[in-house]
Amino acid sequence: MNTDPDCIFCKIIAGEIPSFKIHEDSETFAFMDINPANEGHALVIPKEHARDVYSVSDSAISATVKTAKKIAAAVDKTLNPDGLNLLQCNGPAAAQSVMHFHMHVLPRRNGDDLKLNWGLEAGDMDAIGQLAERIRDNL
Ligand code: AMP
Numbered sequence: 001m002n003t004d005p006d007c008i009f010c011k012i013i014a015g016e017i018p019s020f021k022i023h024e025d026s027e028t029f030a031f032m033d034i035n036p037a038n039e040g041h042a043l044v045i046p047k048e049h050a051r052d053v054y055s056v057s058d059s060a061i062s063a064t065v066k067t068a069k070k071i072a073a074a075v076d077k078t079l080n081p082d083g084l085n086l087l088q089c090n091g092p093a094a095a096q097s098v099m100h101f102h103m104h105v106l107p108r109r110n111g112d113d114l115k116l117n118w119g120l121e122a123g124d125m126d127a128i129g130q131l132a133e134r135i136r137d138n139l
Contacts, residue, residue: 001047002050009100012029013045020132022042023067025063027046027060027064027067028047028064030042030045030068032131038112039127043104044068044071044103045101046064046101051099064101064103065086065103071105081107081109082108082109083110084108086105088104095116097120
């Protein structure tokens with residue numbers, strides 16, 4: 001499987017840097033976003049390194065979408081948001097900041113006024129860790 005030793009998400013998959021893991025299987029990995037745009041913001045990535053939608057393999061994107069569906073259901077059960085976006089960004093105008101294909105699982109609240117290119121702001125790590133546990137319990 002293709003991996004990139006300099007990629008931050010490949011390092012998370014390898015356990016070289018910590019993450020609030022929610023789920024892992026042979027093809028995908030899911031964890032909490034540490035700069036959450038909203039409470040419960042999670043990320044789903046293929047284990048195979050690919051930069052974006054143009055280069056990700058059919059099997060990796062299929063597995064990622066399948067896992068995103070599972071994580072979305074667990075986030076919904078955990079937080080009962082008013083809505084939820086599955087979002088995937090490619091290139092600078094789309095605000096892609098990590099060059100490893102990923103899907104955002106992004107719970108939404110009525111009136112949260114979230115813009116597509118939200119700014120990155122560090123979250124509360126204790127709260128994020130507790131949420132990861134609650135979401136895992138609902139998988
Ligand atoms: P994007 O802007 O679509 O490339 O999204 C990348 C996301 O990765 C952002 O929402 C970041 O907050 C998130 N992120 C970056 N580094 C980490 C990390 N070490 N652990 C969890 N999330 C991260």
